[in-house]
Amino acid sequence: MINQKWLCTFMDLVETGHFTKTANNLYMTQPGVSQHIKKLEIQLKTQLLHRYDKQFELTRAGQLLHQYGLASFKLNKQLKSQINFDDPYTGLCSIACSGAIAIDLYPDFIDYQALHKGLKVELEAAPNQSIIKGVLENTVHIGIINQQVQHPQLALQKLGNEPLLLILPATYATKTLDFDSLNELGFINHPDGFEFVDKVMNANQFSGYMGSDSLTISGYVNQLSQILLPVAKGIGYTVLPERAVKQFNHPEALHIPVLSQVVNDPLYIITKRHSALALRYQWFIDKMQQRLC
Template sequence: MNKLLWMQCFVRAVETGSFSAVARELGIGQPNVSRHIASLEQDLGTRLLHRSTRQLVATPEGQRYYAQARVALDAIARAESDARGKQNPHGLLRVACPAGLGIEKIIGVLPEFMARYPDVELDLRLGDGYVDLVAEGVDVAIRGGVLKDSALRARRVGMSERICVASPAYLARHGTPQHPDELLRHECIVYTLLAGSGWPFKDGEVHVRGRLRINSLEGIRRAALDGMGIAYLPAWMVMEHLGGAAASKEPQRLQRLLGEHAAPLTPLNAVYSAERLLPHRASVFIEFIAAVFAETPGLAIRPGQTVR
Protein backbone atom coordinates (compact mmCIF):
# COMPACT_ATOMS: atom_id res chain seq x y z
CA MET A 1 0.00 0.00 0.00
CA ASN A 2 1.50 3.36 -1.09
CA LYS A 3 -0.68 5.86 0.71
CA LEU A 4 1.75 8.68 -0.13
CA LEU A 5 1.19 8.09 -3.86
CA TRP A 6 -2.58 7.95 -3.29
CA MET A 7 -2.36 11.27 -1.47
CA GLN A 8 -0.27 12.85 -4.24
CA CYS A 9 -2.80 11.71 -6.85
CA PHE A 10 -5.71 13.14 -4.89
CA VAL A 11 -4.05 16.48 -4.13
CA ARG A 12 -3.00 17.07 -7.71
CA ALA A 13 -6.44 15.97 -8.97
CA VAL A 14 -8.03 18.66 -6.81
CA GLU A 15 -5.50 21.25 -8.00
CA THR A 16 -5.69 20.40 -11.71
CA GLY A 17 -9.28 19.21 -11.91
CA SER A 18 -8.19 16.39 -14.20
CA PHE A 19 -7.12 12.76 -13.80
CA SER A 20 -5.38 12.90 -17.17
CA ALA A 21 -3.29 15.91 -16.11
CA VAL A 22 -2.20 14.07 -12.96
CA ALA A 23 -1.37 10.99 -15.02
CA ARG A 24 0.85 13.01 -17.37
CA GLU A 25 2.54 14.73 -14.45
CA LEU A 26 3.27 11.55 -12.48
CA GLY A 27 3.77 9.29 -15.50
CA ILE A 28 1.51 6.53 -14.21
CA GLY A 29 -1.47 6.37 -16.61
CA GLN A 30 -4.98 7.74 -16.06
CA PRO A 31 -6.58 4.43 -14.93
CA ASN A 32 -3.96 4.18 -12.21
CA VAL A 33 -4.73 7.68 -10.97
CA SER A 34 -8.42 6.83 -10.69
CA ARG A 35 -7.62 3.54 -8.97
CA HIS A 36 -5.25 5.17 -6.45
CA ILE A 37 -7.82 7.79 -5.47
CA ALA A 38 -10.51 5.12 -5.15
CA SER A 39 -8.15 3.14 -2.89
CA LEU A 40 -7.61 6.24 -0.75
CA GLU A 41 -11.36 6.78 -0.45
CA GLN A 42 -11.86 3.14 0.50
CA ASP A 43 -9.09 3.32 3.09
CA LEU A 44 -10.58 6.48 4.62
CA GLY A 45 -14.14 5.21 4.36
CA THR A 46 -15.45 8.38 2.73
CA ARG A 47 -16.00 9.94 -0.69
CA LEU A 48 -13.41 12.63 -1.46
CA LEU A 49 -14.36 13.57 -5.03
CA HIS A 50 -17.54 13.90 -7.02
CA ARG A 51 -16.72 12.69 -10.53
CA SER A 52 -18.52 13.59 -13.74
CA THR A 53 -17.63 13.56 -17.42
CA ARG A 54 -16.88 17.28 -17.25
CA GLN A 55 -15.28 17.98 -13.89
CA LEU A 56 -13.95 16.79 -10.56
CA VAL A 57 -15.29 18.49 -7.44
CA ALA A 58 -14.06 17.83 -3.91
CA THR A 59 -16.71 16.84 -1.40
CA PRO A 60 -16.75 18.69 1.95
CA GLU A 61 -14.76 15.78 3.39
CA GLY A 62 -12.43 15.99 0.40
CA GLN A 63 -11.86 19.71 0.92
CA ARG A 64 -10.89 19.16 4.56
CA TYR A 65 -8.62 16.24 3.65
CA TYR A 66 -7.02 18.22 0.81
CA ALA A 67 -6.04 21.11 3.10
CA GLN A 68 -4.25 18.79 5.52
CA ALA A 69 -2.78 16.55 2.82
CA ARG A 70 -1.29 19.56 1.04
CA VAL A 71 0.44 20.59 4.28
CA ALA A 72 1.69 17.03 4.79
CA LEU A 73 3.14 16.75 1.29
CA ASP A 74 4.89 20.11 1.64
CA ALA A 75 6.32 19.00 4.99
CA ILE A 76 7.67 15.82 3.40
CA ALA A 77 9.23 17.81 0.56
CA ARG A 78 10.81 20.18 3.07
CA ALA A 79 12.21 17.30 5.12
CA GLU A 80 13.69 15.65 2.03
CA SER A 81 15.25 18.94 0.94
CA ASP A 82 16.80 19.49 4.38
CA ALA A 83 18.10 15.92 4.48
CA ARG A 84 19.77 16.20 1.09
CA GLY A 85 21.29 19.58 1.91
CA LYS A 86 21.71 22.59 -0.31
CA GLN A 87 24.55 21.28 -2.46
CA ASN A 88 22.67 18.91 -4.69
CA PRO A 89 19.56 20.36 -6.39
CA HIS A 90 17.74 17.53 -8.11
CA GLY A 91 14.44 16.46 -9.64
CA LEU A 92 12.04 17.84 -12.21
CA LEU A 93 11.75 21.64 -12.41
CA ARG A 94 8.74 23.08 -14.22
CA VAL A 95 9.22 26.64 -15.50
CA ALA A 96 6.75 28.76 -17.49
CA CYS A 97 7.73 31.90 -19.35
CA PRO A 98 6.69 34.01 -22.34
CA ALA A 99 7.58 32.35 -25.62
CA GLY A 100 9.81 35.08 -27.01
CA LEU A 101 11.76 35.56 -23.79
CA GLY A 102 12.25 31.81 -23.43
CA ILE A 103 13.36 31.24 -27.00
CA GLU A 104 15.67 34.22 -27.27
CA LYS A 105 17.08 34.75 -23.78
CA ILE A 106 16.64 31.57 -21.73
CA ILE A 107 17.10 28.49 -23.92
CA GLY A 108 20.53 29.69 -25.03
CA VAL A 109 21.85 29.71 -21.45
CA LEU A 110 20.29 26.40 -20.39
CA PRO A 111 23.38 24.32 -21.30
CA GLU A 112 25.31 26.21 -18.62
CA PHE A 113 22.53 25.76 -16.04
CA MET A 114 22.15 22.05 -16.74
CA ALA A 115 25.90 21.47 -16.68
CA ARG A 116 26.08 23.23 -13.32
CA TYR A 117 23.18 21.17 -11.92
CA PRO A 118 23.36 17.75 -13.62
CA ASP A 119 20.67 16.18 -11.39
CA VAL A 120 17.99 18.69 -12.40
CA GLU A 121 15.53 17.93 -15.20
CA LEU A 122 13.78 20.90 -16.79
CA ASP A 123 10.27 21.14 -18.21
CA LEU A 124 10.18 24.56 -19.91
CA ARG A 125 6.70 25.70 -20.94
CA LEU A 126 6.68 28.54 -23.46
CA GLY A 127 3.56 30.58 -24.07
CA ASP A 128 2.13 34.06 -23.76
CA GLY A 129 -1.12 33.05 -22.06
CA TYR A 130 -1.86 33.05 -18.33
CA VAL A 131 -0.52 30.08 -16.36
CA ASP A 132 -2.12 28.88 -13.12
CA LEU A 133 0.96 27.72 -11.22
CA VAL A 134 -0.87 25.46 -8.76
CA ALA A 135 -3.28 23.88 -11.25
CA GLU A 136 -0.54 23.20 -13.78
CA GLY A 137 2.11 22.10 -11.31
CA VAL A 138 4.53 24.87 -12.30
CA ASP A 139 7.33 25.68 -9.84
CA VAL A 140 8.35 29.06 -11.26
CA ALA A 141 6.89 31.43 -13.84
CA ILE A 142 8.62 34.45 -15.35
CA ARG A 143 6.12 37.32 -15.60
CA GLY A 144 6.13 41.03 -16.28
CA GLY A 145 4.26 43.56 -14.18
CA VAL A 146 3.57 44.28 -10.53
CA LEU A 147 2.46 41.22 -8.55
CA LYS A 148 -1.20 41.49 -7.49
CA ASP A 149 -2.01 37.89 -6.54
CA SER A 150 -1.51 37.40 -2.78
CA ALA A 151 -1.25 33.63 -3.34
CA LEU A 152 2.08 34.18 -5.10
CA ARG A 153 5.49 35.45 -4.13
CA ALA A 154 7.90 37.21 -6.46
CA ARG A 155 11.61 37.80 -6.88
CA ARG A 156 12.52 40.60 -9.26
CA VAL A 157 14.96 39.26 -11.85
CA GLY A 158 14.97 42.07 -14.39
CA MET A 159 13.31 45.13 -15.86
CA SER A 160 11.56 45.37 -19.21
CA GLU A 161 10.97 48.47 -21.30
CA ARG A 162 8.41 48.52 -24.10
CA ILE A 163 9.13 50.84 -26.99
CA CYS A 164 7.53 51.94 -30.25
CA VAL A 165 9.43 50.95 -33.37
CA ALA A 166 8.91 51.01 -37.12
CA SER A 167 11.02 50.32 -40.17
CA PRO A 168 12.61 53.21 -42.09
CA ALA A 169 10.61 52.12 -45.14
CA TYR A 170 7.29 52.46 -43.28
CA LEU A 171 8.28 55.87 -41.90
CA ALA A 172 9.33 57.06 -45.36
CA ARG A 173 5.83 56.25 -46.66
CA HIS A 174 3.74 57.41 -43.71
CA GLY A 175 5.83 59.91 -41.76
CA THR A 176 7.23 59.78 -38.23
CA PRO A 177 4.86 60.43 -35.31
CA GLN A 178 6.08 63.10 -32.90
CA HIS A 179 3.46 62.57 -30.18
CA PRO A 180 1.61 59.45 -29.01
CA ASP A 181 -1.72 60.91 -30.15
CA GLU A 182 -0.45 60.82 -33.74
CA LEU A 183 -0.42 57.01 -33.57
CA LEU A 184 -4.17 57.17 -34.21
CA ARG A 185 -3.36 58.15 -37.79
CA HIS A 186 -0.95 55.26 -38.33
CA GLU A 187 -1.11 51.53 -39.01
CA CYS A 188 -0.34 50.05 -35.59
CA ILE A 189 0.25 46.30 -35.27
CA VAL A 190 -2.05 45.15 -32.47
CA TYR A 191 -1.05 42.40 -30.04
CA THR A 192 -4.24 40.43 -29.46
CA LEU A 193 -3.13 38.81 -26.19
CA LEU A 194 -2.81 42.24 -24.56
CA ALA A 195 -5.89 43.22 -22.57
CA GLY A 196 -7.41 46.08 -24.55
CA SER A 197 -5.56 47.98 -27.24
CA GLY A 198 -3.97 50.65 -25.06
CA TRP A 199 -0.28 51.43 -25.44
CA PRO A 200 0.97 53.08 -22.22
CA PHE A 201 3.03 56.26 -22.35
CA LYS A 202 4.30 58.69 -19.75
CA ASP A 203 1.10 60.76 -19.90
CA GLY A 204 -1.43 57.96 -20.34
CA GLU A 205 -2.60 55.28 -22.75
CA VAL A 206 -3.31 55.61 -26.45
CA HIS A 207 -5.85 53.14 -27.82
CA VAL A 208 -4.32 52.36 -31.17
CA ARG A 209 -5.90 50.85 -34.25
CA GLY A 210 -4.59 48.86 -37.16
CA ARG A 211 -5.61 46.38 -39.81
CA LEU A 212 -3.09 43.78 -38.66
CA ARG A 213 -3.61 41.88 -35.41
CA ILE A 214 -1.20 39.19 -34.23
CA ASN A 215 -1.15 36.96 -31.15
CA SER A 216 2.65 36.59 -31.10
CA LEU A 217 5.28 39.19 -30.22
CA GLU A 218 7.72 37.47 -32.57
CA GLY A 219 5.15 37.81 -35.34
CA ILE A 220 4.71 41.50 -34.57
CA ARG A 221 8.47 42.03 -34.77
CA ARG A 222 8.58 40.27 -38.13
CA ALA A 223 5.73 42.43 -39.44
CA ALA A 224 7.44 45.61 -38.23
CA LEU A 225 10.70 44.59 -39.91
CA ASP A 226 8.72 44.08 -43.12
CA GLY A 227 7.35 47.62 -42.98
CA MET A 228 3.76 46.71 -42.14
CA GLY A 229 3.27 49.23 -39.37
CA ILE A 230 4.32 50.56 -35.98
CA ALA A 231 4.94 48.01 -33.23
CA TYR A 232 5.05 48.26 -29.44
CA LEU A 233 7.58 45.68 -28.25
CA PRO A 234 9.96 44.87 -25.40
CA ALA A 235 13.23 46.66 -26.04
CA TRP A 236 15.25 43.46 -25.65
CA MET A 237 13.41 41.96 -28.66
CA VAL A 238 14.59 44.66 -31.05
CA MET A 239 17.99 45.79 -29.71
CA GLU A 240 19.93 44.19 -32.53
CA HIS A 241 17.78 45.92 -35.16
CA LEU A 242 18.05 49.48 -33.82
CA GLY A 243 21.63 50.18 -34.88
CA GLY A 244 24.05 52.32 -32.89
CA ALA A 245 26.71 51.49 -30.34
CA ALA A 246 24.37 49.56 -28.01
CA ALA A 247 23.36 47.09 -30.70
CA SER A 248 25.11 44.59 -32.90
CA LYS A 249 26.87 45.30 -36.18
CA GLU A 250 23.63 44.70 -38.08
CA PRO A 251 22.38 47.69 -40.09
CA GLN A 252 19.49 49.65 -38.62
CA ARG A 253 16.26 47.93 -39.63
CA LEU A 254 13.99 49.54 -37.05
CA GLN A 255 13.81 53.04 -35.64
CA ARG A 256 12.73 53.85 -32.12
CA LEU A 257 9.85 56.31 -31.87
CA LEU A 258 8.49 58.60 -29.15
CA GLY A 259 11.32 57.88 -26.75
CA GLU A 260 10.71 61.08 -24.76
CA HIS A 261 7.15 59.91 -24.08
CA ALA A 262 8.10 56.40 -22.91
CA ALA A 263 6.26 54.86 -19.97
CA PRO A 264 8.19 53.73 -16.86
CA LEU A 265 9.79 50.33 -17.02
CA THR A 266 7.96 47.14 -16.03
CA PRO A 267 9.39 44.75 -13.43
CA LEU A 268 10.18 41.23 -14.62
CA ASN A 269 9.59 38.73 -11.82
CA ALA A 270 10.10 35.08 -11.06
CA VAL A 271 6.87 34.12 -9.29
CA TYR A 272 5.99 31.03 -7.30
CA SER A 273 3.25 29.82 -4.97
CA ALA A 274 3.27 31.41 -1.52
CA GLU A 275 1.73 28.30 0.00
CA ARG A 276 4.10 25.71 -1.45
CA LEU A 277 7.67 24.95 -0.50
CA LEU A 278 10.01 26.39 -3.14
CA PRO A 279 12.27 23.48 -4.15
CA HIS A 280 15.99 24.09 -4.02
CA ARG A 281 16.18 23.39 -7.76
CA ALA A 282 13.76 26.30 -8.28
CA SER A 283 15.67 28.71 -6.06
CA VAL A 284 18.97 28.05 -7.87
CA PHE A 285 17.21 28.52 -11.21
CA ILE A 286 15.86 31.90 -10.09
CA GLU A 287 19.34 33.00 -8.97
CA PHE A 288 20.82 31.80 -12.26
CA ILE A 289 18.26 33.67 -14.41
CA ALA A 290 18.64 36.83 -12.34
CA ALA A 291 22.39 36.75 -13.01
CA VAL A 292 21.82 36.17 -16.74
CA PHE A 293 19.32 39.04 -17.04
CA ALA A 294 21.69 41.34 -15.13
CA GLU A 295 24.07 41.04 -18.10
CA THR A 296 21.41 41.28 -20.82
CA PRO A 297 20.77 44.65 -22.53
CA GLY A 298 17.13 45.58 -22.20
CA LEU A 299 16.58 43.34 -19.15
CA ALA A 300 19.20 44.44 -16.61
CA ILE A 301 18.12 46.24 -13.44
CA ARG A 302 19.83 49.63 -13.17
CA PRO A 303 19.93 51.94 -10.12
CA GLY A 304 17.36 54.73 -10.21
CA GLN A 305 15.06 53.13 -12.79
CA THR A 306 11.45 54.30 -12.66
CA VAL A 307 8.98 51.44 -12.30
CA ARG A 308 5.30 51.39 -13.08
Protein backbone atom coordinates in the same frame (compact mmCIF):
# COMPACT_ATOMS: atom_id res chain seq x y z
CA MET B 1 -5.02 -1.36 4.63
CA ILE B 2 -2.99 -3.49 7.00
CA ASN B 3 -2.62 -2.00 10.46
CA GLN B 4 1.01 -0.86 10.64
CA LYS B 5 1.31 -1.30 14.39
CA TRP B 6 0.16 -4.92 14.18
CA LEU B 7 2.44 -5.49 11.18
CA CYS B 8 5.46 -4.15 13.12
CA THR B 9 4.67 -6.57 15.93
CA PHE B 10 4.40 -9.47 13.47
CA MET B 11 7.70 -8.55 11.76
CA ASP B 12 9.54 -8.34 15.07
CA LEU B 13 8.08 -11.67 16.13
CA VAL B 14 9.32 -13.35 12.94
CA GLU B 15 12.77 -11.84 13.52
CA THR B 16 13.07 -12.88 17.19
CA GLY B 17 11.12 -16.13 16.91
CA HIS B 18 9.85 -15.66 20.45
CA PHE B 19 6.79 -13.90 21.90
CA THR B 20 8.59 -12.84 25.11
CA LYS B 21 11.53 -11.28 23.24
CA THR B 22 9.14 -9.35 20.97
CA ALA B 23 7.21 -8.14 24.02
CA ASN B 24 10.46 -6.86 25.55
CA ASN B 25 11.59 -5.21 22.30
CA LEU B 26 8.29 -3.38 21.85
CA TYR B 27 7.66 -2.68 25.55
CA MET B 28 4.51 -4.77 25.48
CA THR B 29 3.14 -7.73 27.42
CA GLN B 30 3.26 -11.19 25.89
CA PRO B 31 -0.57 -11.32 25.74
CA GLY B 32 -0.41 -7.96 23.93
CA VAL B 33 1.82 -9.48 21.26
CA SER B 34 -0.53 -12.42 20.87
CA GLN B 35 -3.46 -10.02 20.59
CA HIS B 36 -1.78 -8.09 17.73
CA ILE B 37 -1.18 -11.32 15.83
CA LYS B 38 -4.75 -12.41 16.42
CA LYS B 39 -6.08 -9.06 15.15
CA LEU B 40 -3.95 -9.40 12.02
CA GLU B 41 -5.35 -12.88 11.40
CA ILE B 42 -8.89 -11.55 11.83
CA GLN B 43 -8.20 -8.65 9.48
CA LEU B 44 -6.67 -10.91 6.83
CA LYS B 45 -9.13 -13.75 7.51
CA THR B 46 -6.40 -16.36 7.59
CA GLN B 47 -4.03 -18.09 10.00
CA LEU B 48 -0.49 -16.66 10.03
CA LEU B 49 1.25 -18.99 12.53
CA HIS B 50 1.31 -22.69 13.32
CA ARG B 51 1.96 -22.79 17.11
CA TYR B 52 3.54 -25.83 18.81
CA ASP B 53 5.50 -26.35 22.05
CA LYS B 54 5.88 -22.61 22.69
CA GLN B 55 7.27 -22.25 19.16
CA PHE B 56 5.72 -21.40 15.81
CA GLU B 57 6.16 -21.72 12.07
CA LEU B 58 4.80 -19.33 9.46
CA THR B 59 1.90 -20.49 7.34
CA ARG B 60 1.97 -19.73 3.65
CA ALA B 61 -0.07 -16.60 4.39
CA GLY B 62 2.41 -15.71 7.13
CA GLN B 63 5.33 -16.06 4.70
CA LEU B 64 3.59 -13.82 2.17
CA LEU B 65 2.86 -11.23 4.85
CA HIS B 66 6.49 -11.31 5.96
CA GLN B 67 7.65 -10.70 2.37
CA TYR B 68 5.15 -7.85 2.11
CA GLY B 69 6.44 -6.38 5.37
CA LEU B 70 10.07 -6.49 4.21
CA ALA B 71 9.18 -4.76 0.94
CA SER B 72 7.01 -2.21 2.74
CA PHE B 73 9.72 -1.34 5.28
CA LYS B 74 12.27 -0.99 2.47
CA LEU B 75 10.01 1.39 0.58
CA ASN B 76 9.40 3.42 3.75
CA LYS B 77 13.15 3.68 4.30
CA GLN B 78 13.71 4.80 0.71
CA LEU B 79 10.92 7.37 0.97
CA LYS B 80 12.38 8.85 4.16
CA SER B 81 15.77 9.03 2.48
CA GLN B 82 14.35 10.79 -0.57
CA ILE B 83 12.35 13.22 1.56
CA ASN B 84 15.43 14.13 3.59
CA PHE B 85 17.68 14.52 0.53
CA ASP B 86 16.89 17.30 -1.93
CA ASP B 87 19.14 16.69 -4.95
CA PRO B 88 19.96 20.03 -6.61
CA TYR B 89 20.84 18.31 -9.89
CA THR B 90 17.84 16.02 -10.41
CA GLY B 91 14.19 16.60 -11.27
CA LEU B 92 11.78 18.75 -13.27
CA CYS B 93 12.23 22.53 -13.46
CA SER B 94 9.06 24.14 -14.79
CA ILE B 95 9.46 27.84 -15.64
CA ALA B 96 7.35 30.30 -17.64
CA CYS B 97 8.05 33.84 -18.85
CA SER B 98 7.60 36.12 -21.85
CA GLY B 99 9.02 35.07 -25.20
CA ALA B 100 11.70 37.76 -25.13
CA ILE B 101 12.97 36.68 -21.73
CA ALA B 102 12.77 33.01 -22.72
CA ILE B 103 15.03 33.63 -25.73
CA ASP B 104 17.46 35.45 -23.44
CA LEU B 105 17.56 32.83 -20.67
CA TYR B 106 17.17 29.55 -22.54
CA PRO B 107 20.78 29.19 -23.81
CA ASP B 108 22.07 29.42 -20.21
CA PHE B 109 19.43 26.96 -19.03
CA ILE B 110 20.36 24.44 -21.70
CA ASP B 111 24.08 24.74 -20.94
CA TYR B 112 23.34 24.03 -17.29
CA GLN B 113 21.10 21.08 -18.12
CA ALA B 114 23.85 19.65 -20.34
CA LEU B 115 26.12 19.59 -17.29
CA HIS B 116 23.48 17.93 -15.12
CA LYS B 117 21.67 15.22 -17.06
CA GLY B 118 19.29 14.52 -14.20
CA LEU B 119 17.55 17.86 -14.71
CA LYS B 120 14.57 18.26 -17.01
CA VAL B 121 14.02 21.91 -17.95
CA GLU B 122 10.60 22.98 -19.23
CA LEU B 123 10.57 26.65 -20.28
CA GLU B 124 7.27 28.00 -21.58
CA ALA B 125 6.84 31.36 -23.33
CA ALA B 126 3.47 32.70 -22.24
CA PRO B 127 1.57 35.92 -21.39
CA ASN B 128 1.06 37.07 -17.80
CA GLN B 129 -2.35 35.52 -17.21
CA SER B 130 -1.27 32.10 -18.43
CA ILE B 131 1.80 32.22 -16.18
CA ILE B 132 -0.26 33.22 -13.14
CA LYS B 133 -2.76 30.45 -13.87
CA GLY B 134 0.05 27.91 -14.25
CA VAL B 135 1.63 28.84 -10.91
CA LEU B 136 -1.74 28.64 -9.13
CA GLU B 137 -2.45 25.22 -10.67
CA ASN B 138 1.09 23.93 -9.94
CA THR B 139 1.89 23.29 -13.61
CA VAL B 140 4.51 26.07 -13.42
CA HIS B 141 6.75 26.42 -10.37
CA ILE B 142 8.46 29.72 -11.23
CA GLY B 143 7.13 32.49 -13.45
CA ILE B 144 8.37 35.90 -14.55
CA ILE B 145 5.62 38.48 -15.08
CA ASN B 146 5.47 42.24 -15.59
CA GLN B 147 2.57 43.12 -13.33
CA GLN B 148 1.88 43.16 -9.62
CA VAL B 149 -0.61 40.55 -8.47
CA GLN B 150 -2.52 40.57 -5.20
CA HIS B 151 -3.39 36.97 -4.41
CA PRO B 152 -3.17 35.13 -1.07
CA GLN B 153 -1.56 32.08 -2.70
CA LEU B 154 1.11 33.96 -4.68
CA ALA B 155 4.45 35.50 -3.71
CA LEU B 156 6.21 38.14 -5.83
CA GLN B 157 9.87 39.13 -5.83
CA LYS B 158 10.96 42.24 -7.75
CA LEU B 159 13.63 41.53 -10.37
CA GLY B 160 14.06 44.86 -12.09
CA ASN B 161 12.67 47.06 -14.84
CA GLU B 162 12.65 46.71 -18.61
CA PRO B 163 11.99 49.62 -21.00
CA LEU B 164 9.03 49.34 -23.39
CA LEU B 165 9.71 50.69 -26.87
CA LEU B 166 7.38 52.07 -29.51
CA ILE B 167 8.62 50.48 -32.75
CA LEU B 168 7.86 51.78 -36.24
CA PRO B 169 9.11 50.98 -39.74
CA ALA B 170 12.36 52.78 -40.62
CA THR B 171 10.47 54.73 -43.30
CA TYR B 172 8.58 56.56 -40.53
CA ALA B 173 11.73 58.11 -39.04
CA THR B 174 10.96 61.52 -40.56
CA LYS B 175 7.19 61.46 -40.19
CA THR B 176 5.11 63.21 -37.55
CA LEU B 177 4.52 61.05 -34.53
CA ASP B 178 0.94 61.30 -33.33
CA PHE B 179 -1.93 58.94 -32.71
CA ASP B 180 -3.61 59.63 -36.05
CA SER B 181 -0.49 58.72 -38.02
CA LEU B 182 0.02 55.61 -35.90
CA ASN B 183 -3.57 54.56 -36.43
CA GLU B 184 -3.21 55.09 -40.16
CA LEU B 185 -0.25 52.70 -40.09
CA GLY B 186 -2.02 50.20 -37.83
CA PHE B 187 -1.02 48.24 -34.73
CA ILE B 188 0.63 44.82 -34.88
CA ASN B 189 -0.90 43.07 -31.90
CA HIS B 190 0.60 40.16 -29.91
CA PRO B 191 -0.24 38.35 -26.63
CA ASP B 192 0.93 41.31 -24.49
CA GLY B 193 0.22 43.93 -27.15
CA PHE B 194 -2.78 45.75 -25.67
CA GLU B 195 -1.15 45.92 -22.23
CA PHE B 196 2.13 47.30 -23.60
CA VAL B 197 0.62 49.85 -25.97
CA ASP B 198 -1.74 51.08 -23.26
CA LYS B 199 1.17 51.81 -20.93
CA VAL B 200 3.13 53.71 -23.60
CA MET B 201 0.15 55.65 -24.97
CA ASN B 202 -1.09 56.76 -21.55
CA ALA B 203 2.35 57.68 -20.21
CA ASN B 204 3.02 59.86 -23.28
CA GLN B 205 -0.53 61.23 -23.49
CA PHE B 206 -1.18 60.47 -27.15
CA SER B 207 -4.19 62.61 -27.99
CA GLY B 208 -7.06 60.54 -29.38
CA TYR B 209 -6.04 57.28 -27.74
CA MET B 210 -9.05 55.90 -25.87
CA GLY B 211 -7.92 52.39 -25.06
CA SER B 212 -7.50 49.31 -27.24
CA ASP B 213 -10.90 49.83 -28.89
CA SER B 214 -9.57 52.99 -30.52
CA LEU B 215 -6.68 51.16 -32.21
CA THR B 216 -6.61 50.18 -35.86
CA ILE B 217 -5.26 46.62 -35.91
CA SER B 218 -3.08 45.63 -38.85
CA GLY B 219 -2.30 42.12 -37.68
CA TYR B 220 -1.70 39.70 -34.83
CA VAL B 221 1.43 37.59 -34.28
CA ASN B 222 1.79 34.97 -31.53
CA GLN B 223 5.47 34.12 -32.08
CA LEU B 224 7.88 36.63 -30.58
CA SER B 225 10.52 36.12 -33.26
CA GLN B 226 7.97 37.09 -35.92
CA ILE B 227 6.31 40.16 -34.33
CA LEU B 228 8.77 42.69 -35.75
CA LEU B 229 8.72 41.27 -39.30
CA PRO B 230 5.51 43.10 -40.37
CA VAL B 231 6.86 46.26 -38.73
CA ALA B 232 10.09 45.98 -40.72
CA LYS B 233 7.98 45.52 -43.88
CA GLY B 234 6.06 48.74 -43.19
CA ILE B 235 2.77 46.98 -42.39
CA GLY B 236 2.33 48.38 -38.88
CA TYR B 237 3.85 49.45 -35.56
CA THR B 238 4.01 47.70 -32.20
CA VAL B 239 5.26 47.98 -28.61
CA LEU B 240 7.72 45.48 -27.17
CA PRO B 241 10.34 45.23 -24.40
CA GLU B 242 13.79 46.52 -25.34
CA ARG B 243 15.35 43.03 -25.22
CA ALA B 244 12.96 41.83 -27.96
CA VAL B 245 14.22 44.59 -30.26
CA LYS B 246 17.85 43.72 -29.52
CA GLN B 247 17.13 40.13 -30.57
CA PHE B 248 15.77 41.16 -33.99
CA ASN B 249 18.08 40.41 -36.92
CA HIS B 250 17.27 43.52 -38.99
CA PRO B 251 17.34 46.55 -36.66
CA GLU B 252 18.10 48.81 -39.64
CA ALA B 253 14.53 48.24 -40.83
CA LEU B 254 13.10 49.67 -37.61
CA HIS B 255 12.68 53.14 -36.15
CA ILE B 256 12.58 53.66 -32.37
CA PRO B 257 11.32 57.19 -31.66
CA VAL B 258 12.50 59.01 -28.52
CA LEU B 259 9.42 59.53 -26.34
CA SER B 260 8.97 62.22 -23.72
CA GLN B 261 8.20 59.58 -21.08
CA VAL B 262 10.20 56.36 -20.90
CA VAL B 263 8.01 53.49 -19.75
CA ASN B 264 9.82 50.93 -17.61
CA ASP B 265 8.02 47.64 -17.33
CA PRO B 266 8.58 45.97 -13.92
CA LEU B 267 9.64 42.32 -13.78
CA TYR B 268 8.69 40.00 -10.93
CA ILE B 269 9.45 36.40 -10.04
CA ILE B 270 6.16 34.74 -9.11
CA THR B 271 5.88 31.55 -7.05
CA LYS B 272 3.36 29.74 -4.85
CA ARG B 273 3.45 31.43 -1.44
CA HIS B 274 3.04 28.35 0.76
CA SER B 275 4.90 25.84 -1.42
CA ALA B 276 8.65 25.50 -0.84
CA LEU B 277 10.69 25.21 -4.02
CA ALA B 278 13.06 22.29 -4.48
CA LEU B 279 16.74 23.10 -4.10
CA ARG B 280 17.32 22.59 -7.84
CA TYR B 281 15.45 25.85 -8.58
CA GLN B 282 17.96 28.05 -6.76
CA TRP B 283 20.46 28.10 -9.65
CA PHE B 284 17.70 29.21 -12.04
CA ILE B 285 16.56 31.98 -9.69
CA ASP B 286 20.16 33.18 -9.30
CA LYS B 287 20.55 33.22 -13.09
CA MET B 288 17.33 35.22 -13.53
CA GLN B 289 18.52 37.78 -10.99
CA GLN B 290 21.91 37.97 -12.68
CA ARG B 291 20.48 38.50 -16.16
CA LEU B 292 17.36 40.54 -15.47
CA CYS B 293 18.15 42.79 -12.49
